[in-house]
Amino acid sequence: QRLRALFQYKPQNIDELMINPGDLIYVDPRQQSEAGEGWVVGTSHRTGCRGFLPENYTERAHESDTWVKHREYVFDTASRSFTKTEKEPNVKPNGEAHNLSMSRSVTNVVSLQNAALRRGVLVMSHGERVDQVFGKSWLQQCLTADGKYYRADLNFPSSLPRQKDSMKQFECDPPLSCCGIFQSRLIGEALLEQEVTVSSVYSSPALRCVQTAQHVLQGLKLNQKVRIRVEPGLFEWTKWEASRAIPKFMTVAELVEASYDIDTSYRGNFPLSSLVPSESYEDYVSRSSAVIKHIITPSPWFFAFPAVPGVILIVGHGSSLAPLTWALTGLPSRDSGDFAQMVQKIPALGMCFCEEQKEENKWQMVNPPVKTLTHGANAAFNWRNTIMED
Amino acid sequence: QRLRALFQYKPQNIDELMINPGDLIYVDPRQQSEAGEGWVVGTSHRTGCRGFLPENYTERAHESDTWVKHREYVFDTASRSFTKTEKEPNVKPNGEAHNLSMSRSVTNVVSLQNAALRRGVLVMSHGERVDQVFGKSWLQQCLTADGKYYRADLNFPSSLPRQKDSMKQFECDPPLSCCGIFQSRLIGEALLEQEVTVSSVYSSPALRCVQTAQHVLQGLKLNQKVRIRVEPGLFEWTKWEASRAIPKFMTVAELVEASYDIDTSYRGNFPLSSLVPSESYEDYVSRSSAVIKHIITPSPWFFAFPAVPGVILIVGHGSSLAPLTWALTGLPSRDSGDFAQMVQKIPALGMCFCEEQKEENKWQMVNPPVKTLTHGANAAFNWRNTIMED
Numbered sequence: 001q002r003l004r005a006l007f008q009y010k011p012q013n014i015d016e017l018m019i020n021p022g023d024l025i026y027v028d029p030r031q032q033s034e035a036g037e038g039w040v041v042g043t044s045h046r047t048g049c050r051g052f053l054p055e056n057y058t059e060r061a062h063e064s065d066t067w068v069k070h071r072e073y074v075f076d077t078a079s080r081s082f083t084k085t086e087k088e089p090n091v092k093p094n095g096e097a098h099n100l101s102m103s104r105s106v107t108n109v110v111s112l113q114n115a116a117l118r119r120g121v122l123v124m125s126h127g128e129r130v131d132q133v134f135g136k137s138w139l140q141q142c143l144t145a146d147g148k149y150y151r152a153d154l155n156f157p158s159s160l161p162r163q164k165d166s167m168k169q170f171e172c173d174p175p176l177s178c179c180g181i182f183q184s185r186l187i188g189e190a191l192l193e194q195e196v197t198v199s200s201v202y203s204s205p206a207l208r209c210v211q212t213a214q215h216v217l218q219g220l221k222l223n224q225k226v227r228i229r230v231e232p233g234l235f236e237w238t239k240w241e242a243s244r245a246i247p248k249f250m251t252v253a254e255l256v257e258a259s260y261d262i263d264t265s266y267r268g269n270f271p272l273s274s275l276v277p278s279e280s281y282e283d284y285v286s287r288s289s290a291v292i293k294h295i296i297t298p299s300p301w302f303f304a305f306p307a308v309p310g311v312i313l314i315v316g317h318g319s320s321l322a323p324l325t326w327a328l329t330g331l332p333s334r335d336s337g338d339f340a341q342m343v344q345k346i347p348a349l350g351m352c353f354c355e356e357q358k359e360e361n362k363w364q365m366v367n368p369p370v371k372t373l374t375h376g377a378n379a380a381f382n383w384r385n386t387i388m389e390d
Numbered sequence: 391q392r393l394r395a396l397f398q399y400k401p402q403n404i405d406e407l408m409i410n411p412g413d414l415i416y417v418d419p420r421q422q423s424e425a426g427e428g429w430v431v432g433t434s435h436r437t438g439c440r441g442f443l444p445e446n447y448t449e450r451a452h453e454s455d456t457w458v459k460h461r462e463y464v465f466d467t468a469s470r471s472f473t474k475t476e477k478e479p480n481v482k483p484n485g486e487a488h489n490l491s492m493s494r495s496v497t498n499v500v501s502l503q504n505a506a507l508r509r510g511v512l513v514m515s516h517g518e519r520v521d522q523v524f525g526k527s528w529l530q531q532c533l534t535a536d537g538k539y540y541r542a543d544l545n546f547p548s549s550l551p552r553q554k555d556s557m558k559q560f561e562c563d564p565p566l567s568c569c570g571i572f573q574s575r576l577i578g579e580a581l582l583e584q585e586v587t588v589s590s591v592y593s594s595p596a597l598r599c600v601q602t603a604q605h606v607l608q609g610l611k612l613n614q615k616v617r618i619r620v621e622p623g624l625f626e627w628t629k630w631e632a633s634r635a636i637p638k639f640m641t642v643a644e645l646v647e648a649s650y651d652i653d654t655s656y657r658g659n660f661p662l663s664s665l666v667p668s669e670s671y672e673d674y675v676s677r678s679s680a681v682i683k684h685i686i687t688p689s690p691w692f693f694a695f696p697a698v699p700g701v702i703l704i705v706g707h708g709s710s711l712a713p714l715t716w717a718l719t720g721l722p723s724r725d726s727g728d729f730a731q732m733v734q735k736i737p738a739l740g741m742c743f744c745e746e747q748k749e750e751n752k753w754q755m756v757n758p759p760v761k762t763l764t765h766g767a768n769a770a771f772n773w774r775n776t777i778m779e780d
Contacts, residue, residue, distance in 0.1 A: 133766050154580050154763040179765035182572040190544050322777050345776050347769045373544040375569035376523050377767035379737045386735050387712050387742055
């Protein structure tokens, strides 16, 4: 079995293996008797060293990757002493070339450590939703006499996802507009340009949030690599739902059927059935607090590990940014009147970013890794009334 | 030499060849002695028939296309009598299958005729420009202390095109925002979905218009197939230029260097040097009228041909839509006060479409082949002031 390292792991004990992102690791299933739960014994293709490593720092390598690597490296199957595991990579013979190589390698290790070992939480609101532009009657505007969907304006999505019930369901759970897709993808591309490592993605069950997460991941070129965890506890303050009821969301099975990259093994912290219509502000704040704490706490099964480094992406609503980040950083929350005013100011793809400090579980709000997105509106246009009117 | 038919051509004389879009035509250079200027004698791969055809209804076929076709068809090099040129394609032996096949083939020919033989002129305004969102100081917002460009907001383009002079030039000739690129590409994709055949593209020399044309062509998957003709006469009413001067535009050579698909052989109807700063409204209307008449008139070199069918795309300014289409359809123009009010209402990618009637050179304004594009604005967001303010 071959694994590929996703993150850097620096050995904490003499019998552990140093791995860097991208390393291929050979794991012999017959030699795992000494490995504790969640750990494996592996040999690094790059260094030839052997030792224990945390399995959740890796993914299964594709056969094709391995094949390419085989042509580049001679694979050393000889087992080595555990005392060699802390050897620096890329050590060259003495002389000037050696020093140059060493200093470059040290710089790389330091920058990797800063970039990869800290955890971040990036909370963002979803992109432009169709009803925001076309009003509550948007679906009626897009249906032909025989009930088929068509695009009455080019900002309507080219199609609606298939789901089992009537299209009416989308009236309470509207999709992104084309502009919302553009916004989401642009943010994903900007995160990629900044080389932000996204380790996991959580989304509100609202379709507009799942779609935003999907297009951000596409911009990051991480679709089909990082899968979306649909967390019902991330849905917005239910008091703001126009229908005074919890909308009927697309199920995980329907989302998968509609080609969204969903982590089907994820079980939400807060089941859909426990969302209460018209909940109080205090209930909403405490729900948000419970959800963010669940998200940043590694699963108890992995108690033996440090948390996976990288950025946890959370796609929610305008109402998600403040309560999630207040709970994380320990900032006091505001009263519900102030809160409502604040949420008015949060645009599509509004972002807050919290970074874990050196002491684990201390978080601080800092500038997000990418800039804001500001653009103008485009008005409806009627050539007949404008160009030909008397 | 092998040509590929771009448009349907119905023979007007007994010695002419019937061609349908996509047909491969074999042309023997040694047999062209009888062909008049602009005409060639060719043999159709599909029908095996031979005759005269207008060269500007075709493009040079790629070698790879020809190779694929060779595997599908046996190429008949025997020359045939010109009397066979009007034979219907796909004629099958008698019986039910024959009738079905015939009726399908007739329908195809009729719809092709309607779609391909009429000419249309689609005039559109450019996409969102950066200074529209970020104001006149947009370039200052994007320059580092040492004069390098960076993206202060994700709606700024990821880079500015290279040109010889200082970046200051872009202050009077601003580029599209990322949202403007999105708008242009969306319109191109919608035109492709509607199977609109774009035969040529003309653009104002303003960078935002050339960029809009480029991204519309990319959406249409026509980039590198149809090249942009930069027509200085399409620049907006010069009275509206804030600088009271004609901006210094990127030259055709600079645009080509910056990877725009420009038709370098095109010589504008209205040279840049004849644009007058602060021209009168009457001068602007008559300039627009002269330019559109030039654009719809086939080059005198091609006097022997009917005009090339398909849609002529014109990318201009908000101020372009009315005067160009008034001149084309013979509608009376409005006074300059009404005109200024009207232009206020024209959004990015606002479109007017004129279709040539059965009598050549009679044009009528009809619904554009694609819908409008309507979207909302996205406000600037400051997490510190919004989420952390007291």
